[in-house]
Amino acid sequence: MERSNTRAEAPSGERSGTRPAADRPPTIRGVAARAGVSKSLVSLVLQGSPRVSDAKRQAVQAAIDELGYRPNAAARSLVARRTRTVGVLLNDMRNPWFVEVLDGLNSLLQAHDLRMLMADGRLDRRAGHDFARTFQELRVDGLVVVGTLPDTTGLAEAAERVPTVIAGNHEPRLPHTDLVANDDEHGARLATEHLIGLGHRRIAHLAGQGPVGERRRRGFEAAVRSHGLTADAVVESGDGTEEGGYRAAVRLLGPPRTTGRTRTEHPTAVFAFNDISCVGALSAAQELGLDVPADLSLVGYDNTYLARIRHLWLNSVNNASHEVGRRAARCLLDRMARPHAPAQHQLVAPALEIRGSAAPPVAT
């Protein structure tokens, strides 16, 4: 009996060394007993050590299969002081782009034998319960924050202790925390210059809210200015829903504005800050009797599957989220190796996807 009871004359009677195994899952010791070897040897087999004889290896393997033994990850990580798990903090599962990022993340992490543990920050906010803490308690080996976090409280503190990477967001900037984000300004410039290149001179922008909306708007304005044009109009499209895009586009394209402009002064092209609001603009154009792309050119952003629908077939900026995920994984792996390296900030260049929603303007 390896684990001898120090107080042999325990009052409770014959607590013999063999455990009663009260219907618990089998342990490494159970396997060892069954195979007639020591638990150390079982451990070696589990880790695929080459210094085990074939005979014993097979005996152990047989015992494992018969008992349906599964190693206990908690016990393992307790002594190994690593969990081979990275925590992924999502802010909103509904957003389709994050799936791409996740996919990219996964491809690399999996290759390094790390599992991803995901949590939706939006879902999991109960009173005083923050996620950075939960992940710290689980002793994840790394942390990835995908998208905009509802509150950064606790994150800064977690990032001090756990290798952390921010993916798909420009904030927050923390001391030892890398950041990989989409280059929204660049993407917006791409879209705008595409329209300019087609010959458009009066280009409007349906702007979005938040930091992302702002960056895309800045990119739009920069592109317009650098070509000697003035932005025809920048309209807030609100919450980024189809409804918001629709209303904004109606304001933009509807009956002449109070300034006294005539019909011909309406914009001939619209750059929307995302695909959904772009679809709203498409609906508005249709209702107003404008043909897309003959009378009005449209460009969206995010290249979601909406843009790929034949019925819509939008030109859209593809922000290469998969690449964002892959680079974030790369950063995380590097940082796990050298936790105190200086923070790296990267931008991933997007690309324009051209379909059928833009064309040269009709000669006026």
Place this chain on the structure above:
Amino acid sequence: MERSNTRAEAPSGERSGTRPAADRPPTIRGVAARAGVSKSLVSLVLQGSPRVSDAKRQAVQAAIDELGYRPNAAARSLVARRTRTVGVLLNDMRNPWFVEVLDGLNSLLQAHDLRMLMADGRLDRRAGHDFARTFQELRVDGLVVVGTLPDTTGLAEAAERVPTVIAGNHEPRLPHTDLVANDDEHGARLATEHLIGLGHRRIAHLAGQGPVGERRRRGFEAAVRSHGLTADAVVESGDGTEEGGYRAAVRLLGPPRTTGRTRTEHPTAVFAFNDISCVGALSAAQELGLDVPADLSLVGYDNTYLARIRHLWLNSVNNASHEVGRRAARCLLDRMARPHAPAQHQLVAPALEIRGSAAPPVAT
């Protein structure tokens, strides 16, 4: 020194009982030392025991805050023999409906202080690595399978040991495993009877693949038959993409078929097995010069945000996925309490969402 070194005269010199704390995160003992109490007392404070004096409680709390102590979940679950974690097996994050299910699941599980650990089965399939196994190693307290699993290998075995619930799928049926699914047949009947109620007599169906597609098809056929009609046509729409729906609809609505039917014999309504293929049909109708809903009525399925886009505005069956998630959580909690209860199978009734893609047929 509580943990005395048995070999006091170790060759390595003065390995005193106090750990060197090689930059490890603080433990309960560190907190205890700092607060001048025993580790047991710290443990009691952590669990909010009422039998601790206020003075000590505050001292411990102060030490915890100063050191930034976080309890180690692995150590805790090792002795507690529970993890307060349920594993969620997803087959495809890209599918939007599953987010709803997750949301429903979460609402209940969170209330019972259980965290969800998600894994995407599609992503995580490397050689010989199955997820049911990973979750078993993590000793999750419960398992939820969301959607169609790529391979059921290992699941049956896992379900023997861990309370398991299948959500949003009709298979597999396992001994002690509950199942909560959408009533697809009912939903399809709802959609079909809606069209019949509008006066349509020639109704076609764009069928989908897999068990889900089959059930919806059965519902369609049953509804048609029970109203004394014959299904006008059932066309395989393939993979469930927009392209597939488009092609199928073109076959259905295009130039007269080889059977010699005339134009008027084309169906006046189409029930598509999901929204995406329904959009494909919409595209086809448009290209063929058919107005929706005047010349052709359409009904989709899933009530995704596609259906809600003003430009598309599809009638669609809402399969109440949130409710599926909530009921699955309920089942899981029950089963965690009584693991050997007989398996329960529930169907959640869907509801029809009416928008603008269906109308009475024009008189012929």
Place this chain on the structure above:
DNA sequence: CTCGCGAATTGGAACGGTCCAACGCTCCTT
């Protein structure tokens, strides 16, 4: 003054693994 007695606090075993030093073999060298 001593003897319970309850409340507060503590020591140590246990949880299920990994890892390391030590052990018993066999075989080879000197």
Place this chain on the structure above:
DNA sequence: AAGGAGCGTTGGACCGTTCCAATTCGCGAG
């Protein structure tokens, strides 16, 4: 024949927590 080297195998400490039995302490009763 004695001494190593190398290989396969083993015992036991240890990881950070919980839980239980035991201990200490102050205090009122006998």
